[in-house]
Amino acid sequence: MPKQINVALIGNPNTGKTSVFNALTGLNQKVGNYPGITVDKKEGICKLPRGVKAHIIDLPGTYSLNASSLDENVVIELLLNKNDKDFPDVAVVVSDVENLKRNLLLYTQIKDLEIPTILVINMSDRMEYKGIQLDIPYLEKELLTKIALISTRKNKGIDQLKALIANYKELSITPCLNASEIDNTYFDKLRKAFPNQLLYKLWLVITQDVNFGKIDRNQIDAIDSFKTKSKADLKRLQQKETIKRYQFINNTLKKGQTIDLSSAKDLRIKLDRILTHKVWGYLIFFTILILMFQAVYDWATYPTDFIDESFASLADWVKDTLPDGAFTNLLAEGIIAGIGGIMVFIPPIAFLFLFIALLEESGYMSRVVFLMDRIMRRFGLSGKSVVPLISGNACAIPAVMAARNIESWKERLITILVTPFTTCSARLPVYVIIIGLVIPEGSFLGLSYKALTLMALYIIGFLTAIFSAYILNKILKIKSKSYFVIEMPSYKIPLFKNVALTVIEKTKTFVFEAGKIILAISIVLWFLASYGPGEQFNNAETIVRTENASLSEVDLDDKIAAHKLEHSYIGIIGKAIEPAIKPLGYDWKIGIGLVTSFAAREVFVGTLATIYSVGSAGDNEDTIKSKMAAEVHRNGEKVFTLASGISLLLFYAFAMQCMSTLAIVKRETNSWKWPMLQLASMTIIAYLAALIAFQFLK
Amino acid sequence: MKVTLADIKRGQEGIITDVSSIHIPLKLLEMGCLPGNSVQLVQVAPFADPMYLNINGTHLAIRKETAIHILIEISNA
Numbered sequence: 001m002p003k004q005i006n007v008a009l010i011g012n013p014n015t016g017k018t019s020v021f022n023a024l025t026g027l028n029q030k031v032g033n034y035p036g037i038t039v040d041k042k043e044g045i046c047k048l049p050r051g052v053k054a055h056i057i058d059l060p061g062t063y064s065l066n067a068s069s070l071d072e073n074v075v076i077e078l079l080l081n082k083n084d085k086d087f088p089d090v091a092v093v094v095s096d097v098e099n100l101k102r103n104l105l106l107y108t109q110i111k112d113l114e115i116p117t118i119l120v121i122n123m124s125d126r127m128e129y130k131g132i133q134l135d136i137p138y139l140e141k142e143l144l145t146k147i148a149l150i151s152t153r154k155n156k157g158i159d160q161l162k163a164l165i166a167n168y169k170e171l172s173i174t175p176c177l178n179a180s181e182i183d184n185t186y187f188d189k190l191r192k193a194f195p196n197q198l199l200y201k202l203w204l205v206i207t208q209d210v211n212f213g214k215i216d217r218n219q220i221d222a223i224d225s226f227k228t229k230s231k232a233d234l235k236r237l238q239q240k241e242t243i244k245r246y247q248f249i250n251n252t253l254k255k256g257q258t259i260d261l262s263s264a265k266d267l268r269i270k271l272d273r274i275l276t277h278k279v280w281g282y283l284i285f286f287t288i289l290i291l292m293f294q295a296v297y298d299w300a301t302y303p304t305d306f307i308d309e310s311f312a313s314l315a316d317w318v319k320d321t322l323p324d325g326a327f328t329n330l331l332a333e334g335i336i337a338g339i340g341g342i343m344v345f346i347p348p349i350a351f352l353f354l355f356i357a358l359l360e361e362s363g364y365m366s367r368v369v370f371l372m373d374r375i376m377r378r379f380g381l382s383g384k385s386v387v388p389l390i391s392g393n394a395c396a397i398p399a400v401m402a403a404r405n406i407e408s409w410k411e412r413l414i415t416i417l418v419t420p421f422t423t424c425s426a427r428l429p430v431y432v433i434i435i436g437l438v439i440p441e442g443s444f445l446g447l448s449y450k451a452l453t454l455m456a457l458y459i460i461g462f463l464t465a466i467f468s469a470y471i472l473n474k475i476l477k478i479k480s481k482s483y484f485v486i487e488m489p490s491y492k493i494p495l496f497k498n499v500a501l502t503v504i505e506k507t508k509t510f511v512f513e514a515g516k517i518i519l520a521i522s523i524v525l526w527f528l529a530s531y532g533p534g535e536q537f538n539n540a541e542t543i544v545r546t547e548n549a550s551l552s553e554v555d556l557d558d559k560i561a562a563h564k565l566e567h568s569y570i571g572i573i574g575k576a577i578e579p580a581i582k583p584l585g586y587d588w589k590i591g592i593g594l595v596t597s598f599a600a601r602e603v604f605v606g607t608l609a610t611i612y613s614v615g616s617a618g619d620n621e622d623t624i625k626s627k628m629a630a631e632v633h634r635n636g637e638k639v640f641t642l643a644s645g646i647s648l649l650l651f652y653a654f655a656m657q658c659m660s661t662l663a664i665v666k667r668e669t670n671s672w673k674w675p676m677l678q679l680a681s682m683t684i685i686a687y688l689a690a691l692i693a694f695q696f697l698k
Numbered sequence: 699m700k701v702t703l704a705d706i707k708r709g710q711e712g713i714i715t716d717v718s719s720i721h722i723p724l725k726l727l728e729m730g731c732l733p734g735n736s737v738q739l740v741q742v743a744p745f746a747d748p749m750y751l752n753i754n755g756t757h758l759a760i761r762k763e764t765a766i767h768i769l770i771e772i773s774n775a
Binding site: 063064066068098099101102105232235236238239242243246268269272273276278366369370371373374383407483484485486487488489490 | 717719720722723724725726727728729730732733740741743744745747748750754755756757758759760761763764
């Protein structure tokens with residue numbers, strides 16, 4: 001079997017690198033993690049001519065090899081470590097025809113590492129529109145490489161790129177320019193001290209705060225002559241290096257690229273005049289947000305209800321078809337009810353990820369960052385905090401990771417701490433079911449009360465995040481250099497393939513990750529609810545029959561089931577915590593939901609599904625919702641009223657019930673201090689808010 | 699008085715003459731914010747901060763506090 005060719009895709013953000021990756025690998029891709037850190041590792045297989053296969057890694061986007069974030073470190077670490085199993089045989093630098101000048105900076109740096117490098121110039125379909133002409137043979141000669149002029153949008157040039165990858169051995173590995181000219185004496189010394197190392201590699205090691213396996217920084221620092229360079233001197237040299245690279249690039253492009261501005265059309269200016277306008281800009285942004293919530297609640301209800309009912313019928317079918325027994329009950333009440341509780345997530349989550357993917361892909365998200373920066377700064381956040389705060393509406397985990405783009409540590413820390421207040425999709429099933437139960441029908445200005453309540457919950461989450469940020473900004477005494485740079489990419493119509501792949505990938509990960517926990521907890525719950533200690537549980541039938549001799553057979557069955565549940569193991573646990581949650585308006589069944597959803601909030605609905613299916617006798621086609629609506633306290637009052645419903649909604653809005661988020665926050669902040677602070681303060685706020693709401697409304 | 703990037707008005711164009719490398723992040727330099735390159739103000743957010751710029755063909759936004767460390771020469775009014 002021929003060896004696979006290792007290919008690394010490298011490029012600036014917004015160059016369509018991911019589109020190139022998708023075009024090369026199609027559905028043969030998977031997303032994992034780099035060991036020890038939470039940077040997404042995207043890899044895939046691409047079939048090349050003559051049966052050769054290429055293993056392609058899509059590295060995080062970076063503007064240069066001078067890393068300023070964890071994601072960018074991944075790029076350098078891989079390119080400097082020849083022993084890494086993913087070390088590329090060939091690097092593919094993806095550039096965008098409109099920003100060639102800036103994109104080539106990274107290209108010249110990678111060439112200095114003496115790795116065979118192919119230059120991809122993407123978005124060639126926009127050349128005519130922008131009045132750009134390229135002299136490819138000239139550029140290939142000056143840049144010492146082969147160029148693939150492609151358009152992922154029009155699906156052009158991909159085969160040429162595949163052919164270039166297959167023939168990577170023919171590529172030159174000579175650098176384009178001699179960067180060591182910026183300080184000859186210094187680089188000469190370096191060369192003499194480490195004769196076997198690549199000079200540019202040494203330079204990168206010296207200027208970064210990263211450790212790279214074999215070459216130890218301290219080893220370099222230990223040699224006296226290199227101590228003479230202070231941090232400021234090094235930075236000055238880096239600036240010199242950058243200027244030198246740009247000189248080379250400018251000279252090359254002067255001959256290799258002609259731009260006829262008169263034939264260039266600029267949609268960007270026209271769109272930005274409206275989309276970043278002082279008034280219209282904000283109006284449009286809020287309209288988009290409202291549309292998003294309407295979609296998540298109203299449009300997603302139809303598929304959600306369908307899935308919910310389908311699983312309820314499936315559970316009944318299993319009960320009817322299979323012989324009675326513990327296994328059938330476990331399957332119907334534990335496993336199927338549990339899986340159903342996961343599947344109802346799919347529509348709203350997919351809608352949310354769809355919106356976020358569209359905002360990112362179109363280039364609009366950067367405009368939101370621009371519009372919001374000044375406002376967010378007053379709360380100790382950055383304009384870039386908007387991205388985590390919006391993605392937090394899908395899931396706090398990627399959102400906390402998205403805070404990595406924030407340059408200032410203080411702004412980043414505050415963003416991480418407050419992001420879990422935003423309404424993640426795991427809260428959504430809880431919200432949807434409670435709102436469906438307690439909020440009356442009716443509409444206001446064309447929006448249903450239910451949709452409005454949901455929107456209010458999103459707003460409450462967001463405002464709490466902002467308000468907490470304001471307080472944290474006052475309390476936290478952290479000095480950190482703050483600066484803010486964001487690229488404003490040109491507007492693009494999102495590529496269907498990219499958006500679809502993102503939505504599928506994210507939804508799948510979410511459902512499987514959450515699904516594992518939910519399923520496991522559902523099974524444990526079923527056991528705890530189906531068995532119990534002592535007389536009360538084991539002789540439930542006799543006890544209930546003697547107490548209620550006059551009841552009909554059907555009512556009696558219900559009473560027996562309820563009696564059993566109350567005296568099962570789970571009933572005992574629920575009863576134990578009831579005093580603490582009674583002032584919030586909850587009974588012991590909800591208490592169990594709170595306990596199990598401590599690890600992950602989405603477990604709540606699954607838990608109630610299991611508890612109520614166990615609790616109701618006979619076969620009926622009831623869904624979780626109708627079972628909950630029928631639920632009454634011992635005194636006959638309904639469990640789910642407006643007061644207890646709102647109290648529950650608020651509890652879920654504020655409480656930090658997500659182990660995964662806590663783990664991510666620990667990783668991103670490198671200490672248990674911050675996640676523990678988050679957990680404690682959010683739980684206290686949740687309890688108080690729920691308490692006040694119930695006491696006022698009841 | 700020295701003219702900095704913070705003084706530029708909408709529609710004006712300028713040439714960067716000097717950047718104070720201690721105050722300016724390397725990332726900004728790498729995006730093309732270097733002496734000799736042209737700069738144009740595309741749009742400002744409320745309170746004229748941040749500033750949406752076109753530097754050497756790259757569109758980016760920076761805060762005013764960063765812009766005051768970039769010296770420019772205004773080339774047209």
